[in-house]
Amino acid sequence: MDNKLIVTAAPHITGxxxxxxxxxxxAVALVPALIASVIIFGFNALILTVVTVASCVLFEYxxxxxxxxxxxxxxxxxxxxxxxxxxxxxxxxxxxMAIVGAFIAIVIVKQLFGGxxxxxxxxxxxxxxxxxxxxxxKMSAYGFPVDSTSSATPLSSAAENIDxxxxxxxxxxxxxGETCAIALLLGGVYLIVTKVISPMIPVTYLGTVAVLSxxxxxxxxxxxxxxxxxxxxxxxxxxxxxxxxxxxxxLVFGIGLGLIxxxxxxxxxxxxxxxxxILLMNLLTPYIDELTRxxxxxxxxxxxxxxx
Amino acid sequence: MGKFLKRAAQGADVPHDKGTSNLETVVMPLxxxxxxxxxxxxxxxxxxxxxxxxxxxxxxxxxxxxGFVSCDIHSGVSGTVSEITTITAPNGAVQTAVVITPDGxxxxxxxIAPPQVTDMKSFVxxxxxxxxxxxxxxxxxxxxxxxxxNLDEIDxxxxxxxxxxxxxxxxxxxxxxxxxxxxxxxxxxxxYLNIGKxxxxxxxxxxxxxxxxxxxxxxxxxxxxTLPCRYPQGAEKVLIENCTGREVxxxxxxxxxxxxxxxxxxxxxxxxxxETGMPLIAKRLTVDGDxxxxxxxxxxxxxxxxxxxxxxxxxxxxxPGKVLYGGPMMGNCVASLDQPILKNNNAVLAFSKERSHxxxxxxxxxxxxxxxxxxxxxxxxxIVQAYNNGDVELLQKLNADLCMSCGTCxxxxxxxxxxxxxxxxxxIMMKNGGKK
Numbered sequence: 001m002d003n004k005l006i007v008t009a010a011p012h013i014t015g016x017x018x019x020x021x022x023x024x025x026x027a028v029a030l031v032p033a034l035i036a037s038v039i040i041f042g043f044n045a046l047i048l049t050v051v052t053v054a055s056c057v058l059f060e061y062x063x064x065x066x067x068x069x070x071x072x073x074x075x076x077x078x079x080x081x082x083x084x085x086x087x088x089x090x091x092x093x094x095x096x097m098a099i100v101g102a103f104i105a106i107v108i109v110k111q112l113f114g115g116x117x118x119x120x121x122x123x124x125x126x127x128x129x130x131x132x133x134x135x136x137x138k139m140s141a142y143g144f145p146v147d148s149t150s151s152a153t154p155l156s157s158a159a160e161n162i163d164x165x166x167x168x169x170x171x172x173x174x175x176x177g178e179t180c181a182i183a184l185l186l187g188g189v190y191l192i193v194t195k196v197i198s199p200m201i202p203v204t205y206l207g208t209v210a211v212l213s214x215x216x217x218x219x220x221x222x223x224x225x226x227x228x229x230x231x232x233x234x235x236x237x238x239x240x241x242x243x244x245x246x247x248x249x250x251l252v253f254g255i256g257l258g259l260i261x262x263x264x265x266x267x268x269x270x271x272x273x274x275x276x277x278i279l280l281m282n283l284l285t286p287y288i289d290e291l292t293r294x295x296x297x298x299x300x301x302x303x304x305x306x307x308x
Numbered sequence: 309m310g311k312f313l314k315r316a317a318q319g320a321d322v323p324h325d326k327g328t329s330n331l332e333t334v335v336m337p338l339x340x341x342x343x344x345x346x347x348x349x350x351x352x353x354x355x356x357x358x359x360x361x362x363x364x365x366x367x368x369x370x371x372x373x374x375g376f377v378s379c380d381i382h383s384g385v386s387g388t389v390s391e392i393t394t395i396t397a398p399n400g401a402v403q404t405a406v407v408i409t410p411d412g413x414x415x416x417x418x419x420i421a422p423p424q425v426t427d428m429k430s431f432v433x434x435x436x437x438x439x440x441x442x443x444x445x446x447x448x449x450x451x452x453x454x455x456x457x458n459l460d461e462i463d464x465x466x467x468x469x470x471x472x473x474x475x476x477x478x479x480x481x482x483x484x485x486x487x488x489x490x491x492x493x494x495x496x497x498x499x500y501l502n503i504g505k506x507x508x509x510x511x512x513x514x515x516x517x518x519x520x521x522x523x524x525x526x527x528x529x530x531x532x533x534t535l536p537c538r539y540p541q542g543a544e545k546v547l548i549e550n551c552t553g554r555e556v557x558x559x560x561x562x563x564x565x566x567x568x569x570x571x572x573x574x575x576x577x578x579x580x581x582x583e584t585g586m587p588l589i590a591k592r593l594t595v596d597g598d599x600x601x602x603x604x605x606x607x608x609x610x611x612x613x614x615x616x617x618x619x620x621x622x623x624x625x626x627x628p629g630k631v632l633y634g635g636p637m638m639g640n641c642v643a644s645l646d647q648p649i650l651k652n653n654n655a656v657l658a659f660s661k662e663r664s665h666x667x668x669x670x671x672x673x674x675x676x677x678x679x680x681x682x683x684x685x686x687x688x689x690x691i692v693q694a695y696n697n698g699d700v701e702l703l704q705k706l707n708a709d710l711c712m713s714c715g716t717c718x719x720x721x722x723x724x725x726x727x728x729x730x731x732x733x734x735x736i737m738m739k740n741g742g743k744k
Contacts, residue, residue, distance in 0.1 A: 009726065010638050011636060116671045117671035241641070296315070296684055298711070299558055
């Protein structure tokens with residue numbers, strides 16, 4: 001019996017959180033926005049989401065089988081990528097385009113770099129940007145609410161008359177997951193309460209946009225509630241792999257996101273402010289991480305005394 | 309917020325599982341033999357001063373300290389030395405060991421008498437003669453700890469009653485059952501080392517112990533500090549920061565910020581030794597785990613085989629997977645149930661095969677939990693990456709050698725990556741100048 005005792009290095013217990021549980025919570029947090037999108041844009045929104053999620057999972061499965069990598073589908077990260085990508089598509093997009101987006105997100109951005117944890121940019125964001133570049137017409141043919149008379153997206157110049165309540169409820173044009181601010185906030189708060197994400201990135205991102213909007217003479221509440229900002233701030237910018245790890249790093253990241261978003265929104269001509277802000281900050285993340293390490297206990301003090 | 313930006317140091321929300329905290333300590337009868345390792349402390353091993361066939365008594369010295377940072381080893385039984393052999397310590401080192409077969413009479417060594425203590429020197433000498441080492445787990449010889457170079461700068465004695473490891477309740481029982489000795493020990497150390505203040509840090513999950521100590525304090529210089537229930541409160545540097553607000557510089561010692569830290573069980577032993585002169589021969593420890601039939605706190609002779617201790621607790625209800633010296637966060641696996649109890653053990657835990665299962669590690673998802681949980685502000689993920697790349701320069705920049713192997717990073721990792729063991733390897737690589 002004795003020689004069968006297991007000997008390993010400490011610690012001998014691990015916490016309850018797993019990658020799968022975390023990704024599962026993110027997926028759950030996206031459910032209110034999904035329900036809202038079906039109500040706003042009709043059944044088509046659900047079908048497009050199912051197509052996108054399924055193709056993300058299948059691409060991940062197929063690619064890993066092909067190259068002989070262990071299939072990580074059960075960690076649910078492909079499901080989350082699929083949901084986020086679908087949320088960034090107009091409900092009227094042809095299915096095959098969504099499948100192309102899923103291929104770009106999963107195979108090119110995620111798996112070619114080494115799989116979960118090794119990608120340098122958020123797969124769903126790159127998928128969206130690639131589709132927006134390649135199929136500009138279809139991607140900006142925003143879906144419109146099934147039962148509404150309003151017909152513009154809030155950030156287009158023709159639509160200055162959308163009121164706050166409409167913005168909160170999301171009963172206006174846009175990509176399918178971004179319009180209902182209340183549903184996104186609900187999901188975001190759930191993620192913060194369950195400690196999946198730290199509030200640092202969303203708060204500093206939204207805060208920076210609000211402050212800059214005020215300075216630029218824009219209506220800050222309108223800016224916060226429109227476009228992909230809520231979706232981006234709570235769900236896309238907080239992607240672990242492509243955002244900084246320390247509190248300080250997240251602060252810098254959030255402010256950077258706000259700055260770039262506002263510059264594109266106020267001075268640019270494209271409607272991809274949030275996507276490009278996140279992509280650019282994703283690429284800066286390794287540098288931010290390196291420059292924003294924490295103070296280590298006793299190290300700063302020893303250094304200070306050394307220079308005395 | 310400011311602190312969060314500087315160093316999150318959130319620690320880990322480990323399960324408490326302290327099911328034995330209300331159980332009064334029971335004394336285990338004489339084992340069939342005791343095996344006394346000569347390396348039960350940090351520093352040079354002791355040298356055996358008895359030979360096979362020698363008669364020894366309760367409290368007899370069987371191993372002489374092998375240097376300044378070393379410690380005497382005493383017999384807990386009267387009987388005959390049956391063998392001088394070697395055993396493998398939990399860290400893999402091979403140690404000489406003296407095996408004694410008890411005669412059952414438990415005759416006291418005639419030399420045992422309360423020590424004559426009049427001043428600091430005689431006090432420290434008495435502690436040295438007692439064979440006391442840090443009983444919280446580190447096993448650092450206490451007499452050395454009580455002889456800092458800058459004694460006149462020491463103004464605070466911190467008593468570690470945090471007991472932040474899951475399962476273990478022996479310090480909790482010490483605070484409850486030996487309250488008088490804890491406080492008397494504190495007073496003696498304060499008196500002879502001329503220390504003006506004492507803070508006793510106890511985690512908030514021990515309300516009975518906190519109440520009992522608070523009620524017994526009759527000296528305004530001694531205070532109890534209730535610590536948050538976040539692992540690792542009992543880590544020396546974390547404890548000092550939480551009890552005094554001082555940050556121990558690295559590299560450096562608690563004495564550099566005017567602090568001496570002692571464990572509650574160690575301080576209670578100082579008081580008992582001054583009264584009786586009986587050296588360190590027995591230890592209260594928690595026997596627990598999912599397959600231990602009767603989990604309890606046991607006062608056991610040092611050197612008792614783990615097998616006999618487990619049998620005393622009703623035996624095991626299933627095939628063991630892992631048996632640990634100490635808690636599940638920092639404890640070492642026992643390779644054989646014939647291994648003896650050591651001075652610095654505070655628990656023996658036995659787990660079933662299912663509970664001993666090591667989860668499969670998956671890709672790092674860069675979630676930052678390891679970094680934000682590290683009580684010292686280290687970035688485990690980056691250290692492990694630098695280790696894998698053999699980048700010693702980066703390891704130095706990341707201060708990997710500051711790591712105290714508390715295991716918090718591994719515990720919180722959702723990808724179940726073995727971060728703490730990898731950092732331990734990284735520290736070795738730093739010492740070896742880049743060789744793995």
